[in-house]
Every structure is written in C-alpha cells, then in structure tokens.
Amino acid sequence: MAEGAMANDAFVVFDRVQKSYDGVTLVVKDLNLSLPKGEFLTMLGPSGSGKTTCLMMLAGFETATHGEIRLNGRNINTVPPHKRGIGMVFQNYALFPHMTVAENLAFPLEVRKLDKSVRDEKVKRALDMVQMGAFAGRRPSQLSGGQQQRIALARALVFEPELVLMDEPLGALDKQLREHMQFEITHLAHNLGITTVYVTHDQTEALTMSDRVAVFNDGRIQQLAPPSELYEAPVNSFVAQFIGENNRLMGTVTEITGETCVVRLDSGDIIDAKPVNVSKVGDRTQVSIRPERVETNKARLRPGVHTLKAEVTEFIYMGDIFRTRLKVAGHDDFVIKTRNAPDQIRHQPGQMIEIGWLPEDCRALDAP
Amino acid sequence: MTEQTADGLMLAADGKPLKQSLNRALRRQKLRAFLLIAPLLIFVLVTFIAPIGDMLFRSVENDIVADTLPRTVAALADWSPDSGAPPGEPVYRALASDLLIAVAAKTHTQLGTRLNYEDSGFSSLLRGTGRDVDDMGEDVGKALVAVDPVWDEPVTWTNLLGDPAWISAQADWAKAGDKTPEPPFVPSAAAQKNLPLTAAAYGDFARVMQTVKEDSPTEKRPWNTVAVSLTEDLKANPSAAAAFGADWQPRLSAVVAAEQGGAIPAADFMAAFTESDKAWGTPQPWEVIKTFSPRFTSGYFLNAVDLKMTPEGIAPRSEAERVYLMLFLRTMVLSLVITGTCILLGYPVAWLLANLPARTANLLMILVLLPFWTSLLVRTSAWKVLLQQQGVINDLLVWAGLVADNNRLVLINNQTGTIIAMTHILLPFMILPLYSVMKTIPPSYLRAAKSLGATDWTAFWRVYFPQSVPGIGAGSILVFILAIGYYITPELVGGAKGVFISNRIAYHIGTSLNWGLAAALGSLLLVVVLVLYWVYDRIVGIDNVKLG
Structure with a gap:
C-alpha cells in the first residue's frame, strides 16, 4: 500500500519505531503503523510481544529508541505525556483512591483550569454516559469491578480526547461482565467517534471489538487486518495458530498451479491447499485449516479433491456444536467442529472416516 | 430448633437463650487465647508495669515526714502558721523525741534531703540540730x-x-x-x-x-x-x-x-532548739514540716511545672528556679523540628526505595538499615567527632574556605548538635513506614494522573502525596514519640542548651536522688505523649497509620 497516501489522512502514525530497554535486544523491531481518525484498533499478541510497549510509547511513558511517532501530523516523540491529550484506561483502572468518583472525573478538567460550573457539567455528562450518575459521591473502593471500569472509562473520556488508549481494561472482570463491557466500549467509541488503541491478549475481545487488529509477535506486527480477514486469511503460521482454533499439518509443496497447490504430508498423504507463503515446488510448509471448514460428508466435496483417512479418537458434545478429535496423517490433535443439526452424524470413537475440504480453506503457510 | 421467647430473645435448641449458649461456647476459646498470652502478660506485669507503676506512685507519695516525725506532726496539728509565731513547747519536745529516734536510725538526713527540695537549707538545719539533740534537757x-x-x-x-x-x-x-x-x-x-x-x-x-x-x-x-x-x-x-x-x-x-x-x-526544749539553730525560733521550718506532713503530696508535680506549695497556697517558683516548663517546651519544639527534618530527608529516600529496581533498592535499604546495626552510643560518639569545633566538618568547611579558621561553627553542645545527631539516628524510623506505604502505591496512579493532563508536580502533589500521608503519619508519630523521650544523644551532644526533659529525669533518678520529682516529670511526659496521641487520632485518625 502507498505509505505516502496513507500518511496524509492518518491520525496516528508509527514510523519505523524501534525500542530497546537494555541496548542489547530490541523489544519493538521496526514498527510501522498508521490509523485513521475514528478507527478502533486492537493490538493483540502474547505477553512480551511488544504491544504494551507500543502503547506506552504512544502515551509518552516510554520513549522510542529510534523512529518517529506522529499524532495528527505532529511528531510527539519529545512531548511529555501530560501535553499529549490522550485519554488512557489502565489495567487496574488506577482510580485515585483518596478522591470520590466525581473528584476523579473532575481531576483532568481541574488541571486544565476549567471553571467549576463547566467542570460539574462535564462530569455529570460523562457519568450519565456510562450510567453511573448516582455514584458521584462514592469512593472507588465502594464500587464493584465493573463500576470501577466504567468510571475509569468516563475519566479517560471526560476531557474529550481525540485518542483513547486502553491497556487490557477488561482483564480483571469476570466473563459475563467482560462480554457486556466489550459491547459498551465499542458502542461508546463509535458513537463519540474517538480513535481507540486497545491492547489485549484475548483474541475473542480483539475479534469482536475492533475495526482492525494488529497481531504482535516478537516485536513486529505479524498481520494488520480486519477481524474476518485475520481469521479466514492468516498470512503466516503464527497468526493462523494464534487466532482461533487451527489444525496444522506439516508437508512439502509438490505442485503449484495458480490458486491451488498440492502438498505431500510428512506421512505421505497428498492434500490440496491454497499457496500463501510458499513460492516454489519443494518448499516446506505448514498447512492450516479451521476445524469448522473440514467436511466429513464426501457428497459435499468438490469432485476430484484429495481426501484423508481419519480415525475418530474422541467425540465431545458441546451443545451448539460437536467437537470431534481425529487421528489424521500421524497427528492425533486434529479437531473438527460440526453444527448440532438434525441430520448431523455423531461419530463414535474408533470409527474410521474420510475427511476433505475446499482447497481455498486450506492455507499453505510458512514452516516455522 | 431455635425459637423466640416473649421478649424477643433467640433460644438455642436446648431452650436456653442463644446468647448464653454462644458465650459458653466462646469462653473456652477465650480462655485458651488468654493462656497463650499469659506468660508474656505476667512477665510484662512483673518486670515492667508493676515497677513503673511503683515508680510513678512515688510522684505523689510522701510518707517520710509522717513516718520520721510522727509526734511532731501530731503536736503540730493544733498550730497554725497564720499565728505568725512559732509553736509551743510541746511541739519542740515532740520534735526532740522524734529526732532522737531518727538520729539513732540516721533517717533524719533522708528527711532533710526530702524537705530540702521544698525549702533549701532544711538539710543542714536537720543535720546540725541532729548533732545537738542529744544534749537537750541535759x-x-x-x-x-x-x-x-x-x-x-x-x-x-x-x-x-x-x-x-x-x-x-x-x-x-x-x-x-x-x-x-x-x-x-x-x-x-x-x-x-x-x-x-x-x-x-x-x-x-x-x-x-x-x-x-x-x-x-x-x-x-x-x-x-x-x-x-x-x-x-x-x-x-x-x-x-x-x-x-x-x-x-x-x-x-x-x-x-x-x-x-x-x-x-524545768526543761526548755524551745530554748535548746533555738540555741542549736535560730531558724527553729521562727515559724518557717514548722510551716514546711506542717505543709509536707500529709502522706500524699502534690509538691512533686507542682515542682515539675515550676510551681511550689506554700502555706498560703500554690505559687510560682522564683525566676531562678524555673527550669522544667522551659525544658518541656524545648523537648517539644526540638522533637517537632527533628520530626520535620526526618520527613524532609526521609521522604525522597523512601520514594527511591519504593521505586528503584529491586537490586538497587535492596542495596539502598541496607544503607538505610546500617545505622540500626550499629550501637546508638557509637553513632552518637561519632557525631561528637564530626561536629566539634576542631572536628571533621569544621575542618572541611575551613579547608573549602567557607568558614574562617578563627570563626569555626559551633555545632555541638547546643541544640544544633542535638537536632543533627537525633535526625540521623531517628531517620530509619521515618523511612521504613514511609517505604512500606509507598510500596503499596502502584506506579500506574502517577501515569494515570499524567495521562489526564497533570504535570509531574501536580501528579505528585495531588495523587501520590495524599496516598503517602499515612506513611508520614506513622513515621512522624514514631519519630516524635521516640524523640520526646530521648536521653543518650542529647546527653552526649546537647550540652547545656540542648538537653531534653529526660536528661533531667535521669539526673533526678541517678544523681540528686529526688525520685519523687523524677517520677512526677516522667508522669507528665507520659501524659503529654498520650494527649498528643489522642489529638493525633482526632486529626489524622489512627486507622490511617500504617506501620508496615
């Protein structure tokens, strides 16, 4: 993509940013990222992948060792955090325990020297926005985790920043509340038109909330794409493995013809795949296929495609779906998911079946 | 099953009131808990609380006059100092009888010492008359x-x-x-x-x-x-x-x-006493004996606040005799100054301890604790070496040209010396509670404040500092209470101008042997500390104090 064109309307830009803490190893290696105004971008990755460091550099708590970070076209490398005007929600909320909810919210307005009447008005509006109007006089310690989360959100938004950063804000909540808050945060962000950078290690959160997701690993962005593309078209084996459930098989490319290729698995079996990260015959590859894209009904497969023999080792009833574990081509961790439909077959352990897939659902990626 | 009686009491399964059953069930637990602490409790009672109680009791106890001069005290009952005249012959006779016994038992000197606190000269009066009393009525x-x-x-x-x-x-x-x-x-x-x-x-x-x-x-x-x-x-x-x-x-x-x-x-003891010492012919010594004859006295406490008991009532002591109020005031003021300097010096160190990486922080912590492992006496003596006029600090200042050689700073044997040495010695007591409080303040608070637009100073002052106040409170109360009763350091580096009330107490315990006054001063010090503690609780709240 043309970087110059992107940079013009980009609101936040990381330009060849590197970060090292000890001068020996790079925590962030050559980071390039730009996001337009109003986008909800999630940085997703395992711990130590550099995503939080990126967020801290954007907030101003860490300085980039090399490269430039621009906000609204302005280089902010040397701007101190309090002058960046970026709202931030912390992992443990960081609500000031010695202040009431209202005082917490008034704090950013106070340091901006706003009049008391204006402050009160804005605090009230922000509290109403997160449906916490009745709690203005409480101390943070008197609130539940979810309520504290809302206050933290309201505090990050009350001074109307154009950019909000969130550092794993839902990590401390239970599952149900987390799902509810995901929904609320996304709505709030879209309704207010705020640009949001969200850091998480929870892939469900990333997929459900974001406009785009940046998958981090080893100090680099592995893939930057909308959730559906990330899930359905991972560009490398790390992303395929990290996002969602994935079956992988190792093999060697034996034939490439346009959009399809033939891979000989290490067990000797032959399968069809879509070449993504392989360029020539003889390349080692890890093929990746989602469990729900595996077909057990031979009638639904395209004629002429290769199929594999599989032995059912376990059948797990999960309500809406069935999860069947198979032994395929020497791997016994191959999983398929089938919908709990009236005509769906419930396989028995020990049963021998035949499986196949559409070649475009099976991606031949790099061999790690 | 539980039921309720007519007056609303809950009943246990056996029909007895639930409260009673609960109390019985808890009694065993309480007894066991008490038995666990009993050895320490007894130890503390016997070796600590009882002797202190006995010591403090001496501040009001005044048996010596009534025990040594029982006949005189009885004979003086009818005499009033208002008459302006010395008492009659029977009182002199009674004193002669009492003194003969006292001289034989050598208790008249103790009595002299005791009454000398109230009226200087009494000791020599009793000693002199003690030598003559044998010949009276000869x-x-x-x-x-x-x-x-x-x-x-x-x-x-x-x-x-x-x-x-x-x-x-x-x-x-x-x-x-x-x-x-x-x-x-x-x-x-x-x-x-x-x-x-x-x-x-x-x-x-x-x-x-x-x-x-x-x-x-x-x-x-x-x-x-x-x-x-x-x-x-x-x-x-x-x-x-x-x-x-x-x-x-x-x-x-x-x-x-x-x-x-x-x-x-006819025997004339009055003449004999007057011959022994003219003072006996005046009402004055008799006033003193009568005033201090009760078995309990407020004299020591009055003395401790620069007042004295006279036959006319309570009166201030003469200008030259007033020392204790000034000493109490000095002790308070210096302790406050020391607490203040401890906060100023200790706060940044505690902050560093709480925020540096673990390795560096541990090293720093050892440096903070190092003084704890050195004898108090050694540290104070070291300050003597450093602070004296020909000492290390003055030498350095002279060498650097900041101070003229003939105009060296007086840093020791005055209040400056006491403040410097005690600040150094009490600093760990400020740093440690501060550190333990600061350790619990996550760095994300400061970051949050800055992200919300606060400058470094505002973030510190509005967000960090209020949360560290419990540490300041704990450190201050610790340092202040320790300082107010400090003895060794003021004694060694304080000179005449820098000593504390405790030095005076020690003097009365060890040198002047006026234990009653020492006990009164000690009791007052204890009361002052308790009052301050109470005031502190009302203002800061003792719940807000964290010692670790």
Whole structure:
C-alpha cells in the first residue's frame, strides 16, 4: 500500500519505531503503523510481544529508541505525556483512591483550569454516559469491578480526547461482565467517534471489538487486518495458530498451479491447499485449516479433491456444536467442529472416516 | 430448633437463650487465647508495669515526714502558721523525741534531703540540730543525778520501769550469754499507769537501743528526754511513788522534793532548739514540716511545672528556679523540628526505595538499615567527632574556605548538635513506614494522573502525596514519640542548651536522688505523649497509620 497516501489522512502514525530497554535486544523491531481518525484498533499478541510497549510509547511513558511517532501530523516523540491529550484506561483502572468518583472525573478538567460550573457539567455528562450518575459521591473502593471500569472509562473520556488508549481494561472482570463491557466500549467509541488503541491478549475481545487488529509477535506486527480477514486469511503460521482454533499439518509443496497447490504430508498423504507463503515446488510448509471448514460428508466435496483417512479418537458434545478429535496423517490433535443439526452424524470413537475440504480453506503457510 | 421467647430473645435448641449458649461456647476459646498470652502478660506485669507503676506512685507519695516525725506532726496539728509565731513547747519536745529516734536510725538526713527540695537549707538545719539533740534537757538529767547518783545507773531505769517478767527474762538471757537477741523491753503496768510519759519515752529509747544499736538498755544511760519525762510525771502526780516497791519510794520522793524545792529546773526544749539553730525560733521550718506532713503530696508535680506549695497556697517558683516548663517546651519544639527534618530527608529516600529496581533498592535499604546495626552510643560518639569545633566538618568547611579558621561553627553542645545527631539516628524510623506505604502505591496512579493532563508536580502533589500521608503519619508519630523521650544523644551532644526533659529525669533518678520529682516529670511526659496521641487520632485518625 502507498505509505505516502496513507500518511496524509492518518491520525496516528508509527514510523519505523524501534525500542530497546537494555541496548542489547530490541523489544519493538521496526514498527510501522498508521490509523485513521475514528478507527478502533486492537493490538493483540502474547505477553512480551511488544504491544504494551507500543502503547506506552504512544502515551509518552516510554520513549522510542529510534523512529518517529506522529499524532495528527505532529511528531510527539519529545512531548511529555501530560501535553499529549490522550485519554488512557489502565489495567487496574488506577482510580485515585483518596478522591470520590466525581473528584476523579473532575481531576483532568481541574488541571486544565476549567471553571467549576463547566467542570460539574462535564462530569455529570460523562457519568450519565456510562450510567453511573448516582455514584458521584462514592469512593472507588465502594464500587464493584465493573463500576470501577466504567468510571475509569468516563475519566479517560471526560476531557474529550481525540485518542483513547486502553491497556487490557477488561482483564480483571469476570466473563459475563467482560462480554457486556466489550459491547459498551465499542458502542461508546463509535458513537463519540474517538480513535481507540486497545491492547489485549484475548483474541475473542480483539475479534469482536475492533475495526482492525494488529497481531504482535516478537516485536513486529505479524498481520494488520480486519477481524474476518485475520481469521479466514492468516498470512503466516503464527497468526493462523494464534487466532482461533487451527489444525496444522506439516508437508512439502509438490505442485503449484495458480490458486491451488498440492502438498505431500510428512506421512505421505497428498492434500490440496491454497499457496500463501510458499513460492516454489519443494518448499516446506505448514498447512492450516479451521476445524469448522473440514467436511466429513464426501457428497459435499468438490469432485476430484484429495481426501484423508481419519480415525475418530474422541467425540465431545458441546451443545451448539460437536467437537470431534481425529487421528489424521500421524497427528492425533486434529479437531473438527460440526453444527448440532438434525441430520448431523455423531461419530463414535474408533470409527474410521474420510475427511476433505475446499482447497481455498486450506492455507499453505510458512514452516516455522 | 431455635425459637423466640416473649421478649424477643433467640433460644438455642436446648431452650436456653442463644446468647448464653454462644458465650459458653466462646469462653473456652477465650480462655485458651488468654493462656497463650499469659506468660508474656505476667512477665510484662512483673518486670515492667508493676515497677513503673511503683515508680510513678512515688510522684505523689510522701510518707517520710509522717513516718520520721510522727509526734511532731501530731503536736503540730493544733498550730497554725497564720499565728505568725512559732509553736509551743510541746511541739519542740515532740520534735526532740522524734529526732532522737531518727538520729539513732540516721533517717533524719533522708528527711532533710526530702524537705530540702521544698525549702533549701532544711538539710543542714536537720543535720546540725541532729548533732545537738542529744544534749537537750541535759540540765534536767544532771540535776536528777545530783539528787541521787543512782539515776546515773542504766539498771535503775530498767528496774523502775520494766515489767518484772521481762526483768527476769532479761537476767536469764544475760546469764546465758548466747547470741540470741535480747528479749524486747516490756514496761510494767504500774509504770504505764503512774509514770505514762516516762514509760513511753523509755519505751522508745529501749526499742531504739535494742533494734537499731543492738545494745542492751541495761547498759546505756537513757536520753535526757526520759529524765525530763520523769520529772514531768512526778510533778503531775507527786504520789506516784506509792505504786512502786519500798525501795523506790524514797528515791522518787526525793525527786519530788527536789523538784518542789527548785533543785531540778524545768526543761526548755524551745530554748535548746533555738540555741542549736535560730531558724527553729521562727515559724518557717514548722510551716514546711506542717505543709509536707500529709502522706500524699502534690509538691512533686507542682515542682515539675515550676510551681511550689506554700502555706498560703500554690505559687510560682522564683525566676531562678524555673527550669522544667522551659525544658518541656524545648523537648517539644526540638522533637517537632527533628520530626520535620526526618520527613524532609526521609521522604525522597523512601520514594527511591519504593521505586528503584529491586537490586538497587535492596542495596539502598541496607544503607538505610546500617545505622540500626550499629550501637546508638557509637553513632552518637561519632557525631561528637564530626561536629566539634576542631572536628571533621569544621575542618572541611575551613579547608573549602567557607568558614574562617578563627570563626569555626559551633555545632555541638547546643541544640544544633542535638537536632543533627537525633535526625540521623531517628531517620530509619521515618523511612521504613514511609517505604512500606509507598510500596503499596502502584506506579500506574502517577501515569494515570499524567495521562489526564497533570504535570509531574501536580501528579505528585495531588495523587501520590495524599496516598503517602499515612506513611508520614506513622513515621512522624514514631519519630516524635521516640524523640520526646530521648536521653543518650542529647546527653552526649546537647550540652547545656540542648538537653531534653529526660536528661533531667535521669539526673533526678541517678544523681540528686529526688525520685519523687523524677517520677512526677516522667508522669507528665507520659501524659503529654498520650494527649498528643489522642489529638493525633482526632486529626489524622489512627486507622490511617500504617506501620508496615
């Protein structure tokens, strides 16, 4: 993509940013990222992948060792955090325990020297926005985790920043509340038109909330794409493995013809795949296929495609779906998911079946 | 199942009130808990609380006057200092009797020391008169011997006044010559009835001889007061001789006759005392004795706040004698200054400790704790070396040209020395509670404040500092209470201007031996600390204090 064109309307830009803490190893290696105004971008990755460091550099708590970070076209490398005007929600909320909810919210307005009447008005509006109007006089310690989360959100938004950063804000909540808050945060962000950078290690959160997701690993962005593309078209084996459930098989490319290729698995079996990260015959590859894209009904497969023999080792009833574990081509961790439909077959352990897939659902990626 | 009685009490399954059942169930637990702490409790009670209580009790206890001068105190009951005149002859006689006993037991010097606190000069007054009291009434004694030399014999007195049973028991004891104590003297019924003053005076004499001097009354001529009492008794009851055996009647009659003939002078103890010391002829010493005769006194406490008790009531001490209020004030002010410097110096260190990486913080922590592992005395002595006028600091300043050689700073033996040395010694007590509080403040608060637009200073002052206040509170209360009772350091580096009230207490405990005053000062110090603690609780709230 043309970087110059992107940079013009980009609101936040990381330009060849590197970060090292000890001068020996790079925590962030050559980071390039730009996001337009109003986008909800999630940085997703395992711990130590550099995503939080990126967020801290954007907030101003860490300085980039090399490269430039621009906000609204302005280089902010040397701007101190309090002058960046970026709202931030912390992992443990960081609500000031010695202040009431209202005082917490008034704090950013106070340091901006706003009049008391204006402050009160804005605090009230922000509290109403997160449906916490009745709690203005409480101390943070008197609130539940979810309520504290809302206050933290309201505090990050009350001074109307154009950019909000969130550092794993839902990590401390239970599952149900987390799902509810995901929904609320996304709505709030879209309704207010705020640009949001969200850091998480929870892939469900990333997929459900974001406009785009940046998958981090080893100090680099592995893939930057909308959730559906990330899930359905991972560009490398790390992303395929990290996002969602994935079956992988190792093999060697034996034939490439346009959009399809033939891979000989290490067990000797032959399968069809879509070449993504392989360029020539003889390349080692890890093929990746989602469990729900595996077909057990031979009638639904395209004629002429290769199929594999599989032995059912376990059948797990999960309500809406069935999860069947198979032994395929020497791997016994191959999983398929089938919908709990009236005509769906419930396989028995020990049963021998035949499986196949559409070649475009099976991606031949790099061999790690 | 539980039920309710008519008045709303819950009942347990067995029909007894639930509260009662619960109490019974808890009693065992409470007893066990108590048994666990009992050894320590007893140890503390016996070795700590009881002695301190006893010590503090001395601040109001005043038995010595009533115990040493019982007759004088009783005789003085009718005398009022308002009369402006010294008391009458019976009081002098009573004091002579009391002093004879006190001198024999050497308790008159202790009494002198005690009364000297209230009226300087009393000690020498009592010592001087103590030397003279033996000779008082000598003219009566000599006149009696002139009437009949038999009165010079000690045995005459024991035979006249002793109970026949005692006389034979004493004779048996003397014959046996063993080491057992002599049987205690018992006056005869006839003597007690007919010669009451003599029997009482001789009884005192015999008791002092036997218990204090370990001498037999049969071998010592009695005090002149006994002879005086005999003449008094015979004057009051000339026919007393009739009650005694045939041997005694002529002797006693001779005394009566001599008395009537004017050969035996009337005893004049007042003149004798006045001759011994002119002060006795004035009401002043008698006022002091009467004022401090009660068994409990507020005198020590009044003294501790620069007041004194006079017969006219409570009055301030003279300008030159006022020391304690000034010392209390100085102790407070210096302790406050030391607490303040500890906060100023300790806060940044505690902040570093809480925020540096673990490795560096541990090293720093060792440096903070290092003084704890060194003897207090050694540290204070080191400050003496550093601070004195020819010491290291002055040398450095002179060398750097900041101070002229002939104008070296006086850093020791004054309040500066006390403040510097005590700040150094008490600093860890400020740093450690501060550190333990700061350790619990996550760095994300500061970041949050900055992300919300606060400058470094605002973030610190509005967000970090308020959360560290409990640490400041804990450190301050610790340092202040330690400082207010500090002794060694002010003693060594404080000189005259930099000593604390505790140094004065130690002086009264160890040197002047005025334990009553020391106890009063100590009690006041304790009360001051408790009051401050209470005030602090009201203002800051003791719940807000975290010691770790």
